[in-house]
Amino acid sequence: MTADNIDNLLHESRRFPPSDAFAAQAVATRDLYTQAGTTPAERQEFWGVQARDLLHWHKPFSRTLDWSNPPFATWFDDGELNVAYNCLDRHVIAGHGDRVALNWEGEPGDSRTFTYAELTAEVKRAANLLTALGIRQGDRVAIYLPLVPEAVIAMLAVARLGAVHTVIFGGFSAESIRDRVNDASAKLVITADGGYRKGRVFPLKPAVDAALAPDADGTSTTVRNVLVVKRGGNDVDWVEGRDLWWDEEIAQVDSEHIAKAFPAENPLFILYTSGTTGKPKGILHTSGGYLTQVAFTHKNVFDLKPEEDVYWSTADVGWITGHSYVVYGPLANGATQVIYEGTPDTPHPGRWWEIVQKHKVSILYAAPTAIRTFMKLGRQIPAEFDLSSLRLLGSVGEPINPEAWVWYRDVIGGGTTPVVDTWWQTETGAIMLSALPGVTTLKPGSAQVPIPGIAIDVVDEGFHSTGADQGGLLVVTEPWPSMLRGIWGDPDRFVETYWSKFGPSTYFAGDGARRDKDGDIWLLGRVDDVMNVSGHRLSTAEIESSLVSHPMVAEAAVVGASDETTGQAVVAFVITRASQADAAAADDAGAILRAHVAAQIGAIARPREVFIVTELPKTRSGKIMRRLLRDVAEGREVGDTTTLADTHVMSVISKTMR
Ligand code: PRX
Numbered sequence: 001m002t003a004d005n006i007d008n009l010l011h012e013s014r015r016f017p018p019s020d021a022f023a024a025q026a027v028a029t030r031d032l033y034t035q036a037g038t039t040p041a042e043r044q045e046f047w048g049v050q051a052r053d054l055l056h057w058h059k060p061f062s063r064t065l066d067w068s069n070p071p072f073a074t075w076f077d078d079g080e081l082n083v084a085y086n087c088l089d090r091h092v093i094a095g096h097g098d099r100v101a102l103n104w105e106g107e108p109g110d111s112r113t114f115t116y117a118e119l120t121a122e123v124k125r126a127a128n129l130l131t132a133l134g135i136r137q138g139d140r141v142a143i144y145l146p147l148v149p150e151a152v153i154a155m156l157a158v159a160r161l162g163a164v165h166t167v168i169f170g171g172f173s174a175e176s177i178r179d180r181v182n183d184a185s186a187k188l189v190i191t192a193d194g195g196y197r198k199g200r201v202f203p204l205k206p207a208v209d210a211a212l213a214p215d216a217d218g219t220s221t222t223v224r225n226v227l228v229v230k231r232g233g234n235d236v237d238w239v240e241g242r243d244l245w246w247d248e249e250i251a252q253v254d255s256e257h258i259a260k261a262f263p264a265e266n267p268l269f270i271l272y273t274s275g276t277t278g279k280p281k282g283i284l285h286t287s288g289g290y291l292t293q294v295a296f297t298h299k300n301v302f303d304l305k306p307e308e309d310v311y312w313s314t315a316d317v318g319w320i321t322g323h324s325y326v327v328y329g330p331l332a333n334g335a336t337q338v339i340y341e342g343t344p345d346t347p348h349p350g351r352w353w354e355i356v357q358k359h360k361v362s363i364l365y366a367a368p369t370a371i372r373t374f375m376k377l378g379r380q381i382p383a384e385f386d387l388s389s390l391r392l393l394g395s396v397g398e399p400i401n402p403e404a405w406v407w408y409r410d411v412i413g414g415g416t417t418p419v420v421d422t423w424w425q426t427e428t429g430a431i432m433l434s435a436l437p438g439v440t441t442l443k444p445g446s447a448q449v450p451i452p453g454i455a456i457d458v459v460d461e462g463f464h465s466t467g468a469d470q471g472g473l474l475v476v477t478e479p480w481p482s483m484l485r486g487i488w489g490d491p492d493r494f495v496e497t498y499w500s501k502f503g504p505s506t507y508f509a510g511d512g513a514r515r516d517k518d519g520d521i522w523l524l525g526r527v528d529d530v531m532n533v534s535g536h537r538l539s540t541a542e543i544e545s546s547l548v549s550h551p552m553v554a555e556a557a558v559v560g561a562s563d564e565t566t567g568q569a570v571v572a573f574v575i576t577r578a579s580q581a582d583a584a585a586a587d588d589a590g591a592i593l594r595a596h597v598a599a600q601i602g603a604i605a606r607p608r609e610v611f612i613v614t615e616l617p618k619t620r621s622g623k624i625m626r627r628l629l630r631d632v633a634e635g636r637e638v639g640d641t642t643t644l645a646d647t648h649v650m651s652v653i654s655k656t657m658r
Pocket residue numbers: 273320321395396397398399400421422423424425426427447509510511523525526532535536537
């Protein structure tokens with residue numbers, strides 16, 4: 001975030017108290033804060049109450065938190081439950097089998113609907129199929145699918161067996177799949193022939209085939225089978241004995257399946273996310289605590305009335321928002337929801353609003369980057385649709401600038417809906433900071449307050465709480481139920497990354513923040529080398545290592561430069577190898593390297609710009625000064641260069657770019 005933005009935020013003075021009508025019907029009341037208490041013991045007790053109220057326990061727990069060996073926590077550890085049973089069977093047993101669980105919209109205009117009874121039957125079948133393929137408690141299953149109902153069914157089937165899913169976003173490359181499959185030692189991959197995106201079928205299976213091909217030295221992955229959902233209708237290569245069609249196999253299995261209970265700390269999923277080093281981290285989440293907090297937040301932050309509301313989170317299941325607020329939170333709460341396969345502008349720029357109108361969506365949860373894109377296109381597009389069913393809007397993934405917030409409320413929310421800006425992370429598993437609609441007076445641009453039961457502070461480097469309007473670092477000072485339990489296979493990295501800066505009991509989030517004089521928190525962006533592009537996390541180091549793996553590149557530095565639409569954009573500065581540089585003219589080199597990164601990591605990581613330079617700014621100890629490169633990329637006056645080993649470098653770089 002630039003100094004200008006921070007300045008604007010400091011002067012943002014618009015306030016939106018809840019209307020009396022909204023407050024009168026709201027699920028969450030001020031009482032929740034009272035119930036959550038003010039001490040760690042009271043907060044733990046509060047979560048115990050929520051866990052019992054919101055979930056079905058096959059075996060009740062007697063302990064809430066065990067924090068005797070920080071940062072390794074357990075929650076409700078002597079309790080047993082089945083996550084899928086909580087999301088499915090119990091709603092059917094309670095008489096809600098006819099309620100719609102999923103209203104799915106395919107990009108080309110096809111649609112499918114599943115009631116809770118139907119979704120339960122599908123998941124039972126899928127669980128039987130996975131069992132037949134040898135999947136047992138604790139086994140890892142990789143899922144690489146478009147946003148089709150089978151993605152949700154597959155995740156729940158894995159959870160039902162006490163196995164562990166790792167969902168890989170459909171935009172990732174073969175190499176990214178291979179890294180994740182290997183790191184997790186997955187036994188099974190569930191994919192599709194292809195999916196729809198921007199009006200075309202994009203193939204998925206070839207990436208899986210390439211990812212699973214034996215290495216040059218003949219080493220194979222641990223994957224035994226690949227289950228293939230038919231979606232794109234595109235031709236695919238077939239490996240006999242390994243590959244199986246989902247529809248053919250599922251037709252042969254029984255639709256009865258009894259959900260077994262698993263311990264509360266049974267691993268539920270691993271989700272890979274970018275960190276400050278080149279290798280993505282496998283964030284591990286477990287069952288009981290995770291499900292408690294996602295259900296609690298989904299109900300209270302989104303004011304959910306499961307009998308009346310139609311909820312739509314636009315996230316893909318490949319990201320944490322799709323896990324917590326498409327699959328687990330809404331289904332645990334028995335919500336009716338919409339899921340949409342495609343892009344917001346296919347086949348026309350009003351597609352989202354058409355879906356809201358068609359399904360009478362009442363709660364919409366989206367990312368600021370989408371809101372800003374719609375703002376640019378103009379209010380006449382949403383104005384063509386009836387959006388009067390919307391009564392609550394949510395935002396996630398990056399700071400939402402006040403102008404986008406106000407536009408969202410005015411143009412999409414008819415000037416009346418609350419907008420809740422929710423701050424959280426893959427690691428936190430569930431929402432940590434958010435207003436409660438009906439209770440909190442909203443401030444555009446601020447994620448506001450910790451949800452009841454969560455302890456958050458903004459501190460300086462010396463671990464003192466910062467004063468009003470002082471910038472600092474966001475920390476979580478007490479364990480919380482949906483906290484990550486580790487980095488898969490790397491406990492040292494877990495401790496080092498999150499729990500070492502301020503000691504083993506304080507979680508360091510990696511975000512800068514400021515608390516205003518009312519105590520509301522404003523997020524100021526990452527303080528590490530993690531970028532946020534369209535609400536997706538990317539690592540500078542990962543993209544740099546991809547760039548230097550190209551024979552043309554001698555050295556590379558990547559920065560996240562602010563971008564009006566995507567929040568940040570990837571900008572690379574590259575020094576080419578002399579001999580290779582002659583071969584490719586600078587213009588070509590940029591295009592080649594952009595394509596190289598997209599092929600290696602995935603299209604989301606493709607740099608917006610690649611600048612070929614002859615030098616990079618470095619300190620005397622050899623550290624690249626990204627701050628200066630960011631100045632250049634954002635077209636600003638270059639800041640203080642006195643710590644550079646060679647103070648002329650920046651003028652050389654700036655000249656190259658004019
Ligand atoms: O920098 C924060 C930003 O997104 C990061 C987490 O990214 P990820 O794990 O991919 O999860 C995204 C969806 C939960 C955070 O460290 N971030 C997320 N939500 C917000 C946000 N920044 C400001 N305001 C938010 N509401």
